[in-house]
Amino acid sequence: MSSWPLVLLVAAPVIAGLGSLVVQQRRAIEVLQCAQAGAMLAAAALVAGQIIAAGEASVGGFLQVDALSAWLDLIIGFVGSSGTLYAVGYVGEELDRAHVSLKRYSQFFCLFDMYLASMLLAVNLENIAIMWIAIEGSTLSAALLIGFDRSKAALEAGWKYVILSSVGIALALFGTILVYYSSEHILGVSNEALRWSQLYRVAEKLDPVAIKVAFIFALIGYGTKAGVAPMHTWLPDAHAEAPTPVSAMLSANMLTVAVYAILRFKAVTDRSVGPEFAGKLIVGLALLSLAVSAIFILVQRDYKRLFAYSSIEHIGIALLGFGIGGLGVFAGAWHLMNHALAKSTAFYGAGLVFLRHDHKSLDRVTGLLEQMPVAGTAILVAGVALAGLPPFGLFISEVLIVAGSYTIRPEVAYVFLALLALAFATLLYQVLRMVLGEPGEAGTALGRQCRIFTSAAVGINIVALGTIGLRVPPGLETLLASILKIFGVGMEAPR
Amino acid sequence: MSLFSIDVGSQLVDLGSALLLLTCFAIVAQRRLSACVDLFVLQSVFLALTASLVAFLTGIHHIYVAAALTIVVKAVIIPRILKQVIEHVNVKRELEMNVNVPTGLLICGALVILAFFITQPIIPLGFLLTRDSLAIALAIVLIGFFMMIARKKAVTQVIGFLVMENGLFLGATAAAYGMPLIVELGVFFDLLVGTLIIGIYSHRLQDAFDSVDTSKLTTLKE
Numbered sequence: 001m002s003s004w005p006l007v008l009l010v011a012a013p014v015i016a017g018l019g020s021l022v023v024q025q026r027r028a029i030e031v032l033q034c035a036q037a038g039a040m041l042a043a044a045a046l047v048a049g050q051i052i053a054a055g056e057a058s059v060g061g062f063l064q065v066d067a068l069s070a071w072l073d074l075i076i077g078f079v080g081s082s083g084t085l086y087a088v089g090y091v092g093e094e095l096d097r098a099h100v101s102l103k104r105y106s107q108f109f110c111l112f113d114m115y116l117a118s119m120l121l122a123v124n125l126e127n128i129a130i131m132w133i134a135i136e137g138s139t140l141s142a143a144l145l146i147g148f149d150r151s152k153a154a155l156e157a158g159w160k161y162v163i164l165s166s167v168g169i170a171l172a173l174f175g176t177i178l179v180y181y182s183s184e185h186i187l188g189v190s191n192e193a194l195r196w197s198q199l200y201r202v203a204e205k206l207d208p209v210a211i212k213v214a215f216i217f218a219l220i221g222y223g224t225k226a227g228v229a230p231m232h233t234w235l236p237d238a239h240a241e242a243p244t245p246v247s248a249m250l251s252a253n254m255l256t257v258a259v260y261a262i263l264r265f266k267a268v269t270d271r272s273v274g275p276e277f278a279g280k281l282i283v284g285l286a287l288l289s290l291a292v293s294a295i296f297i298l299v300q301r302d303y304k305r306l307f308a309y310s311s312i313e314h315i316g317i318a319l320l321g322f323g324i325g326g327l328g329v330f331a332g333a334w335h336l337m338n339h340a341l342a343k344s345t346a347f348y349g350a351g352l353v354f355l356r357h358d359h360k361s362l363d364r365v366t367g368l369l370e371q372m373p374v375a376g377t378a379i380l381v382a383g384v385a386l387a388g389l390p391p392f393g394l395f396i397s398e399v400l401i402v403a404g405s406y407t408i409r410p411e412v413a414y415v416f417l418a419l420l421a422l423a424f425a426t427l428l429y430q431v432l433r434m435v436l437g438e439p440g441e442a443g444t445a446l447g448r449q450c451r452i453f454t455s456a457a458v459g460i461n462i463v464a465l466g467t468i469g470l471r472v473p474p475g476l477e478t479l480l481a482s483i484l485k486i487f488g489v490g491m492e493a494p495r
Numbered sequence: 496m497s498l499f500s501i502d503v504g505s506q507l508v509d510l511g512s513a514l515l516l517l518t519c520f521a522i523v524a525q526r527r528l529s530a531c532v533d534l535f536v537l538q539s540v541f542l543a544l545t546a547s548l549v550a551f552l553t554g555i556h557h558i559y560v561a562a563a564l565t566i567v568v569k570a571v572i573i574p575r576i577l578k579q580v581i582e583h584v585n586v587k588r589e590l591e592m593n594v595n596v597p598t599g600l601l602i603c604g605a606l607v608i609l610a611f612f613i614t615q616p617i618i619p620l621g622f623l624l625t626r627d628s629l630a631i632a633l634a635i636v637l638i639g640f641f642m643m644i645a646r647k648k649a650v651t652q653v654i655g656f657l658v659m660e661n662g663l664f665l666g667a668t669a670a671a672y673g674m675p676l677i678v679e680l681g682v683f684f685d686l687l688v689g690t691l692i693i694g695i696y697s698h699r700l701q702d703a704f705d706s707v708d709t710s711k712l713t714t715l716k717e
Binding site for chain 1: 555613614616617620629633636639640643649652656659660663666667670671672674675677678681682684685688689692693695696699700703704709712715
């Protein structure tokens with residue numbers, strides 16, 4: 001089994017990022033970024049293909065991919081590459097308008113690529129502590145990206161993000177240390193005691209109390225990064241103030257990676273103490289996130305914050321799926337992928353509106369379909385998908401989660417449906433109000449190059465969203481079946 | 496290793512951990528910013544000594560490397576960055592706090608009890624030599640967390656974060672005989688970069704808001 005696609009997947013953004021920093025020349029950076037987008041997409045598809053065919057792939061015991069990693073590779077690889085194209089258009093327009101210098105332009109792409117690289121690394125690592133390091137790396141590069149505009153609001157958002165995430169990630173490290181503390185007695189004082197596959201194997205022998213405490217720390221820690229309420233307060237600020245390509249990547253990729261980290265801990269905890277313990281905690285936090293986001297979506301006057309709160313909602317929904325287990329795991333994974341595609345599309349649209357009008361006020365944006373067809377279509381399609389209407393995948397996953405929770409705990413299903421309905425109505429209302437009607441202010445027209453690149457990004461996303469919306473493609477179905485096995489669904493319940 | 500040395504060794508490790516905890520309380524009680532940084536240096540030195548002690552008693556050599564890195568990164572480089580930031584933002588004066596010092600100390604006392612309560616059931620798992628340190632490590636993490644909430648100035652929030660990191664390092668070294676070396680290296684690297692980034696942010700906050708009082712960061716809310 002060849003390992004080069006996996007290496008390429010992680011190495012492509014590193015090379016492109018460092019290259020962008022070195023060359024400091026616009027055309028060269030554009031070529032590098034487009035090459036990176038293509039390489040990442042191809043590599044992610046190849047890695048996923050290998051996993052579908054063979055079950056797993058690894059490079060020297062350091063990188064290790066199973067179905068769950070491959071699922072994340074697909075999400076980050078796909079959205080990362082359309083996001084790169086979008087960033088080329090978006091930041092290029094800022095350069096044309098002399099909002100950023102060429103030096104800052106190349107710095108941006110260096111940070112942006114490192115950010116993608118650290119996330120891709122995090123999901124393909126076999127060692128839980130090194131995964132922590134990679135996730136912390138993505139926190140740090142994101143911190144600089146959020147404050148990139150250096151306006152007061154951006155600095156404030158960046159500061160909040162870096163402080164809250166640092167605390168969260170420190171707690172997650174404590175959880176990691178506790179896992180090591182309990183596993184080193186069985187696996188010895190070595191790297192073996194930190195490997196997922198080994199931890200799964202010996203989970204039944206790990207001390208149950210230590211694992212429970214470790215899971216709580218990991219859930220709070222990585223939950224902070226996933227924007228789970230009540231640790232979500234950094235999220236709307238960061239999403240609203242970051243340059244829009246970064247907002248899209250935060251929402252589509254980083255939150256998903258944080259959920260991935262929680263899931264890995266959950267898989268160990270489930271094997272050690274049974275699925276009840278972690279499931280209950282996750283369901284509780286997920287419902288709280290849904291409640292908080294539903295309320296704040298209602299009162300939003302800023303379109304980027306609107307989509308940010310919608311991210312809290314959808315991460316909550318996905319977690320709810322994983323929390324209830326069974327079919328919910330399938331729905332949760334499916335939800336993560338569709339949310340990543342839809343939310344990045346929404347932000348792509350929002351960014352174009354911001355470039356044109358230079359404000360984020362929801363009330364002053366109308367008639368987008370007429371004024372800016374690409375942005376209008378992006379926001380309309382993404383809005384319909386995010387509201388959970390067919391023919392998009394989010395509809396299927398939400399129905400499955402309702403069904404799954406109803407069979408286990410009907411009260412969860414009722415609360416979920418009520419909150420879902422509230423968020424659905426407001427989000428759809430706001431989105432329709434933005435895209436329909438007569439255009440208001442004229443704003444500044446976008447440059448040709450910006451339009452080409454951003455339209456490409458929007459187009460790729462919408463096509464993907466539509467393709468997987470109606471039915472799960474057979475390859476992905478195989479992957480999902482393997483993910484279910486990781487969480488013990490379809491096998492004998494562990495212990 | 497003779498029984499005697501394990502016994503004395505475990506006492507010494509406990510002593511080192513206790514000293515770390517004590518410096519935590521000193522930082523909470525301290526009002527002058529530069530003194531807080533000095534106390535953090537002291538805490539890091541205690542940490543390095545405790546780690547070296549564990550390395551010596553167990554014969555696990557890579558803990559020495561981690562101890563040396565602690566001295567270099569936490570007792571030399573990071574304090575220098577912090578002092579530069581303090582000089583730039585010009586806040587040598589007393590610190591503003593959301594809670595006063597006596598209340599803060601009482602809360603910290605309660606946090607220590609909480610930490611012992613949480614770790615009670617898992618302490619018997621650990622190695623005989625160092626297992627009591629796990630509770631102290633968690634206490635230090637929680638106190639660092641509290642510092643980040645209780646203090647208003649950007650720089651003291653950084654110190655709170657660094658104290659949390661010291662607690663984590665103590666937890667890893669003392670309770671689990673250190674994480675594998677590659678992990679330690681990565682954590683140090685992240686820590687260093689993180690402090691740099693937070694330092695950069697403090698500079699920019701000062702330039703943009705004319706203050707590093709984070710309670711003035713209030714534009715972004717619902």
